[in-house]
Amino acid sequence: MTDLAGIVVALQANYLEVELDHPPKGIPERLLCTRRMRLSHRGAAVHVGDRVQVQAIDPVQARAVVAAVERRSSWLTRPPVANVSLVAVALAVDQPAFDADQASRFLLTAERTGLPVQVLLTKCDLLDDDRLALLRDRLRGWGYEPLLLSSETGLGMESLRRRLQDSALSVLCGPSGVGKSSLLNTLLPTLSLRVGALSGRLQRGRHTTRHVELFPLTQGSRVADTPGFNRPDLPEDPRELVMLFPELRDQLDPWPCRFRDCLHRGEPGCGVHRDWERYSLYTAGLMECSSVSRPSRAG
Ligand SMILES: Nc1nc2c(ncn2[C@@H]2O[C@H](COP(=O)(O)OP(=O)(O)OP(=O)(O)O)[C@@H](O)[C@H]2O)c(=O)[nH]1
Ligand SMILES: [Mg+2]
Ligand SMILES: [Zn+2]
Structure with a gap:
């Protein structure tokens, strides 16, 4: 059989989870794959979002081997995701408190890709309208038009859906605990991703999401949930x-x-x-x- 094309939707230990573009009859859409020897020398080079060719498919076990990786159209370093078309930076209006330095570090990392950047202000149910308007104007001063969202009340969810649907691969990134996985659970109720309570005086997230994973939003658009982290580095130059x-x-x-x-x-x-x-x-x-x-x- 000829090689089949697909996309890496998750990494787990030494395995790549690949979703086939057009699974032929009798072959599962999702395959658990190992890398071909030749590829494993550059093992770290295959990431979620990469387009790959698979072969040696075992339809019963849903296993296969990744034989080749296609050239990337874009690359987000942290979190590592290939072929991204929109970087959505999620920032909570509160819990954890909005922090301009941290927010900017995420935005600068996103800007390094050269891709469109969308700011998502999450947990808007926690702030009154006046303070929300102030924060929105502040973000406008930084050059962004944020979406105002709440997974709690459903605020802004249709705007978010429309924004993500227009993009083949959107990445949700941002600090831990801002509600990235909660947004995806609200958008895609069948997902039930793990969501974690905040902890400590600073109401920090507890790094609930551990891996990058792609989820289908519509035919032709996917969205990635990613593990939050707290302080992205700046470029060296x-x-x-x-x-x-x-x-x-x-x-x-x-x-x-x-x-x-x-x-x-x-x-x-x-x-x-x-x-x-x-x-x-x-x-x-x-x-x-x-x-x-x-x-x-x-x-
Ligand atoms: N008030 C309020 N709380 C929310 C909202 N969205 C999420 N939360 C809470 O915020 C906490 C963290 O949510 P998660 O969705 O796990 O956050 P995350 O960004 O995925 O965190 P990591 O996976 O650690 O990066 C949970 O206790 C949620 O219930 C919201 O819209 N409003
Ligand atoms: Mg999460
Ligand atoms: Zn100058």
Whole structure:
């Protein structure tokens, strides 16, 4: 039999769970696969979201072997997911409390993919309308139009569904405990993903979701639940950081500065203004990036 094409929907220990695009009659749609020897040398290179070719299919056991991995169209490093088309960053309005630095780290990580980024403000039932409007305006100032959601009341669920349906592969990422799995349970009631109570004074999540997994939303669209974590790293190159703040990016076209490689920290001849909320986060981020080089004359 010729190889069949599919997508890796989950990883478990040494196995890849693959969903076939078009399972022929008598072959299950989902197969538990090992990697071919040649592939296992680069074993870590196969991730959820990867498109693969499988062979040596055992229809009774629903087992097969992954023989080849196709080139990726995009790559999200953390959480690791291939071929993503939309990064949805979930941030709770409260429990855990909204934290601008942490939120920005998730957004910067998402922006590094170059893909569309959608902010999801979760647990909106916990905030009154005035404070909610303030937070929404704050996110708009950062260059995002957030969806206001609550799994508790169902607020915004149809907007979320529409947004995710338009995208072949959306990833839900964000801190632990913000309610990512709860959103998916509300959207897809047959799922019943594990959801965990918060703990401690800071009302942190308890890392309930342990693995990345893809779920079908409609024919042609999938969504990934991912394990939350608390503090994504910034890129090492400060020049990359510059391009990851939408509200800074907006100020750079046309280029307003005297020097081509200006880092916009108030250098002489810098045309970027400083009255934007995340300016201090941006400059602190530059300090954190490992190497900060000096501006030179525009060429
Ligand atoms: N008030 C309120 N609580 C919610 C809402 N959504 C989720 N929660 C609660 O928040 C806690 C964490 O929810 P999860 O869905 O497990 O969060 P998660 O983002 O998947 O967490 P990790 O898997 O650890 O990354 C649970 O106690 C949920 O009941 C919501 O809309 N409103
Ligand atoms: Mg979860
Ligand atoms: Zn500048």
